[in-house]
Amino acid sequence: MSTMKPVRLDGRSLTRPQLVSVARGAPVELDEAQLPAVARAAAFLAEQVGREEPIYGVSTGFGSNADRLLGAKRTRSGGGADAMNPHESLHEELQRNLIVTHAVCVGEPFAADVVRAMLCIRINTLMRGHSGIRVQTLRALAAMLNAGIVPVVPQLGSVGASGDLAPLSHLAIVLLGGGEAFFDGERLPGADALRRAGLEPVTLSYKEGLALNNGTAQMLACGVLALATLEDLLDTADLAAAMTIDAFAGRLGAFAPEVHALRPHPGQVEVAANLRRLLDGSTLADIPYHLVPRYRPWLPDSWAMLCEERPHLDALRFDIGWDWVPFSQRHGREKFYQRFRPFRGGKKHQPQDSYSLRCTPQVHGAVRDAVAQAARVLEIELNSLTDNPIVFPDAQADHVEQQVISAGHFHGMPLALVMSYVKAAIPVLASISERRINKLVDPATSDGLPAFLIGNEDATESGYMIVQYTAAAIVNDLASRAHPASVYSIPTSANAEDHVSMGANEARHVLAMADDLGKVLGLELYTAAQALDLRRDMINAARELAAHSDAAALATKIGGGPRSPSDEAEAFLEEVEGLRAELAAAPEFRPGRDVSVAHDTIRSRIPFLDRDRALDAEVATAVALVRDGVVLEAVRAQRAG
Structure with missing residues (x-):
């Protein structure tokens, strides 16, 4: 009972x-x-x-x-x-x-x-x-x-x-x-x-x-249960995006309230506000370009200069570096290099992130609006009469046809069309998540992270390479299932029912597709947690190096600088000292408070990937953390507490 x-x-x-x-x-x-x-x-x-x-x-x-x-x-x-x-x-x-x-x-x-x-x-x-x-x-x-x-x-x-x-x-x-x-x-x-x-x-x-x-009980039941899942997945998608943005040391200006006030689609405004909350307290987001080092493969002597004084650095399995921008390449850019130090590391010198990060409010928000429209329709349907004929026993009438009226409330088209809308929206949310996963694992787009988020010093490791394959396969499957069933009416009952909605198929598809969307978001959180560890640890290693060494030691991590005594070499060391002083004075770099909670929840069940190992159980755990709402509830509990 x-x-x-x-x-x-x-x-x-x-x-x-x-x-x-x-x-x-x-x-x-x-x-x-x-x-x-x-x-x-x-x-x-x-x-x-x-x-x-x-x-x-x-x-x-x-x-x-x-x-x-x-x-x-x-x-x-x-x-x-x-x-x-x-x-x-x-x-x-x-x-x-x-x-x-x-x-x-x-x-x-x-x-x-x-x-x-x-x-x-x-x-x-x-x-x-x-x-x-x-x-x-x-x-x-x-x-x-x-x-x-x-x-x-x-x-x-x-x-x-x-x-x-x-x-x-x-x-x-x-x-x-x-x-x-x-x-x-x-x-x-x-x-x-x-x-x-x-x-x-x-x-x-x-x-x-x-x-x-x-x-319409079958289509309505499937639709309501699908939306219950999707509404949590919308928040999970924002959380996954925020963790990825922190892992990229992304730019927050694109989420500013005054920006979204100029195009106030409700879902878009809500997502931008949610990202600001999730990233609140981050010292990775909006970090100056020149402070972000890029990954270099670890070598046994990568941190030898500091290991006696800072022995924990010996456990690092990465090296870091920058390239110095020589004076000959600064013509016409002098003002920029007065504001930003002349070092190229992991972050490109550009004021905007890629669409999969910067346009998160617009894409996630549009999906939210599709779900909100479906919710409005389903809420009406929950308390509507949907059988036929309709009996009005208290009506004043001259004949029974005015009291027992045949109508069409059983027709599922109101539900079918909004389910078609949601069905088209689900692959969109999965697709942008997969694009962020790909951006994290591809060294051409990861802003200085190691390829496939693994050191691979001996060329034997794949890291997170195939995680993106799985996400891509799911996105393709979702896209192939997104075609609207509601546009294909097949008459029934000897043409007495000559136009039908196919809403039951539509809602059934949405319910199943919502589950697969959760898998993609689980894979993004899994991948973003690894990337976040690497980004945070690389920047904090640079900070620690700067705080416990001199400009000459930091210069060993910087390529392109003159090495023989000269006026340019002296100017180079002065600029390296400026970088060192700025890094040394910086507080410890950390993600947003909510992102930290999500990251810690993942790490309590899935350890950092230092060397290749079997990932099947970890992937299943990441998917379960989303399916069961564990990561999302941890963030909500932190906010409530």
Whole structure:
């Protein structure tokens, strides 16, 4: 029995977090104040049937059979092993047959959280009191959910209009004692699952089959659960980008509030603000170009000059260096070299970073806006009526067609289109993350970091080379799955349903793609943590060298300077002394406070890669740290505390 707080359903106030809570095991309870409205609609239908009024799906057939009225008695009797009880009315048989003939999905079953969310959504919409379902049937559906019975719902079979007919029939058939369900960890016949839970099968009354299987619950459940994942992944993506920016000693001007006030897309403004928070306290970001050394391969005597006084430097597995800019190359650039010292190290002398860093607010922000638009639509859908026909028992009307109205609320296009939008956005976020990974491992773009983030002194090591391959493979797979399903309508039901949404496929794709996006972000955090260690340690080693040696010692790390006594050599040493003094006076270089928390969380589980080793378990750990929200929660806890 769940110890989670029950979620009360009234058809009007279900929220996305509440639905996620039910999906993860919370029970539901029906709002007693709303049940009289439910009962009125059911009683109204029974009254109209008694008057022999033709009502779609109640006293007529469904879909292309909508022009066929039910008779007073059967034309045909008998049947196969699954034939109905001869005492069952045609109205009951109609509803039962609707469920048992529509439960025809194929493929792997949905996970339990998706199915529980579908059940919750269906119960909530039926609580509106416009579907004609009886209170006792609604209570039975809630009891099945609360008992932990999870109907087996194969993933393939809905075209998204009339709603998710086939998958919702797999939900309802268990309520009738048919189909299959998971219960207490076992996959059982539906009747056995009900019996073990102490529940009885239900016989459906007027319109109840149609009420149970006519709606958008599958696409909505997948969409809501996907967004719950994506909203955390959006924050994780910002965190991964911030760690990469610190690893590059990047430029923060591109994230300034006054910049984004001039193009105030909500997501873009939010990402820029988030990056400023994540990078707050960084002394790596905006560091002057000339203070950043570039990697040079380690040699046994790389730090010999300081090892007696600073023995811990002997453990370093890198060397550092700069190139001096001779006076002959400064013509026309004198003003620049008055501001920045004439040394070229790891950072290029340019005032802007590459797009994958500088345009993070614009790209991440656009994805945020896509998710926000989807959230707006899904929140409306959560408390909407989505079956057909719609019953208005209290309406003043001259005839029943004004009280039982056939409409199209089951059509999933509102959800399908926003899921298409999100589906296109997911590869965008994964792609820019992969580009940052590539930038980190490629020595042509890494601003002075070692190739593939490994020393490789003996030419035997690959480091993080293949991590980028994995990210690239996932991005390509995401891109190939991003084509919108919603643009391909295939008519069904003998053209009675001549335009469908394919929203179920759309939302199902988004749910799976969100999981793969998390893998790419995990790989970026894994790679960025290595790069950050190297960048921080290289700059701090330069600082320590400067603080405990003289200009002549620092000059050994600088190429291009004159070595024979001359006026230029003297000027060279004066400029080296200026660099030494500036490095020595600098505080210890460190990343932003939030980035530090994320980095420490990763390092508590994955050590720095000093030499090549098997990476498969580490990659799996990095992916799990994102999937389980460990790194993100550590940062959030630090902010809250």
